[in-house]
Amino acid sequence: MRFEYVLLALLAGRPFSGYDLRKWLEVEGQFVRSRAHHSQIYRLLGRMAADGWVAFEVDEREGRPDAKVYRLTPEGRRVLLEWVRSPYEPPSRFQDADFTARFGFAVALDRQAALDMLRTELAYRREQIARSRHRDRTLRFEDALPELDQTLAQEVFDRMHEHGAAAADAWVAWLETTEAWLEGR
Template sequence: MKFEYVLLALIAGRPRSGFDLGRWVESEGQFLRSRAHHSQIYRLLGRMTADGWVAFDVDPREGRPDAKVYRLTPRGREVLWEWVRSPYEPTSRFQDPDFLARFAFTAPLDRHAAIALIDTELAYRRAQIARNRDRDRTLRFEGQPPEMDRELAQEVFDELHAYGSSAVDTWVDWLEGMRHRLEHHRTPDTERGDSSA
């Protein structure tokens, strides 16, 4: 996942300064990106400005350095939509930050694209479960050090498998629940009875 897409989606929600974006990443955005230094954010904003994705206005601050407040440009909107609607390739690790970021920003922008994203992830996870759930997990040892407790090693790996299986099942349940919510979500237009929605 390119981090600039997350920044672009945040700026699409409302104009923000680099400092605002950094604070968001450190708080609400921790589950999407564990480490993003402010200098990285400012470098990306510079590149996004040069590429025409964002533009900025200078916000004068009394007693502090002026702030650049970034807003989405028409080109930035196109790039955001391309990302939201682009194909998604699941990774072997579930709950991948790429999926979480794409889903978090795709759902409010394009509900149908979010459903397609979930369908891709669900298909991959179900196939992964079918391939791995009931396979032989017996550990094979050869030339191991005498200190190795083979029985404990097998027990630990069996417990890790049980934990992983439970976590993947919880993830699949969550995806199915979110898909259902998205399918049945009523937009403000449908709540007002607007038939054009």
């Protein structure tokens, strides 16, 4: 997912300065985008302004540097809604940050697009679980290092699988309850 979409989605709710965007991402948005550097935010805002997605006004501040306060333009709105409504392709790993960020913003912008996205994710994860849950997970060793404890290696991989299976089941359960919640709204 391109970071520009996150910035557009944030600007859909209210105007932000680059500094305020960075602060929001560090606290409220820490699960949306981790480690967003201020130089990256300012560079993207500059590119987005050049592309006509955002416009800014200078907010003069006494005793502090002036701030550019950014707003979405009609073109930025079009680009944002195009992203929200575009087909979703699940990644191989569940609970991917791309899903949660896009879904989180899509729900309030286009509930049907968010439901479609959620249902795509849910169908993919159910199929993924069905395909991999009962597969043979026996590790095969050949010319292994003498230091390698093969029994312990198998045990730890089995434990990791158990944890992953429980996490995948919890993710599917969350998707199912969220689908029901959205359908009822």
